[in-house]
Amino acid sequence: MKNTTNVIEMRHIVKDFNGFKANNDINLTLQKGEILALLGENGAGKSTLMSILSGLLTPSAGEIVVRGKKVTIKNPTIAKKLGIGMVHQHFMLMDSFTVLENIILGHEVTKGIRLDFKKAQQEIKELSQRYNLNVDPLKKVSEITVAQQQRVEILKILYRGADIMIFDEPTAVLTPQEITEFIQILHGLANEGKSIILITHKLEEIKQVADRVSVIRAGKSVGNFKVADVSNNRLAELMVGRHVNMQLDKAPAIIGKTILKVANLNVKNKQNIPALKGLSFNLRAGEILGIAGIDGNGQDELVQALTGLTHIDSGHVLINDQETTNQEVRKITEKGVSCIPADRQKFGLILPFSIADNLAIQSYYKKPYSHHHVLNHDLIKQHAQKLVSQFDIRTTGVESPVSDLSGGNQQKVIIARELSRDSNLIIAFQPTRGLDVGAIEYIHHQLLAQRTKGKAILLISYELDEIMQLSDRIIVLHDGNISGEVKPDDTSDKELGLLMTGVKKEGTTFA
Structure with missing residues (x-):
């Protein structure tokens, strides 16, 4: 039985951005030891509301009560003192710092006048083991995978002693096995008395982990329910x-x-360790080839090798029978390749640039957008307005910086740009990461439409449901090579899970 004491009350919260109300009279409560799911489509105002609670934004109106006391949370430092910690969808880590340095930054342990790294490392090791969040504390953040960076963010708020914890799309980059482990972690935290708000688009996940769900649409509350009392379709x-x-x-x-x-194909990772080991496969027109696998088994290196972002040590890549091995990015792109990257902010967008400019990044230097090296800004803007409407990108205007968009709408900008280019090969790496069910439905239909047009689609996803629904064939990557090839109708999540760990369903291990 959950404690019914409210640790958080957000009353009549309004957040106005120059006339646009991202939050419009929202009420929300969180009880001690409770897991509350916050559900809403992209741009509904979920992250804005949680940024207010974590001190990154100040409300235009309304009040916040923490453990029965009205508070003003002007900045994240105040939020931390109140025991509120947030893991953001886009990680707030310093790439050039080590994992250890990122976790203790601002909360350094000293021994005399020196930093006591040994003590901090021991505390982090204990937290890692306790919550199954293993990551090498001495590695630089730039050297670890996205999923490992997620663990670092979780360790950060645990290290700071937060007992009110906000997670913004925490499982977007996790494999099914990692999601299961993460859900167990959340239940363990709640049983210890920590109170959790989980922003997610995954309805099945809500059913597995949450006690209550609060639904927001277009900046307003549209319902609060006990999870057991409401169906996925209704949500x-x-x-x-x-x-x-x-x-x-x-x-x-x-x-x-x-x-x-x-x-x-043989490719090394950033640590100069072999990541792809003699990998071979073909992809044909009119086919969706799904690549399943636990993060860190060569997916990043494969996409980077195909798109010219990393050096291929040996082997060959041919696109439309033309050699593209170790060619420049633009030359590969111009051979008819579109790519939806896994990390939209690092590899997909230029955040300070406008939405219109980001939508034209792959074609701005060509006619009709450029003539004698002079850009036609009117045509670029018209092109952007068309795509914003077609792909339902929620924005106040195409000349706004793309950084102003929610994470899901940033993803839509990339998908709109890449699918509108009429490429023969579409590489889709986590294409629906951070998208709501309505947007996922739309993107899946768009990918199927591209398949119908005869495009070849390479789908790399950590969402097994997505792989199973969309793929015509599935290959499973393990330790830089293929551990198995299956068809969706002839396999199961369990068999895929075994292949992902390099184990056949009979129990033998792949060499």
């Missing part, structure tokens, strides 16, 4: 304001010629 409808088809109708694939050929 989806409340979130987007319409019926959402949760199942995909996929026509049989019409397979054409080979578009992508990967032969004997």
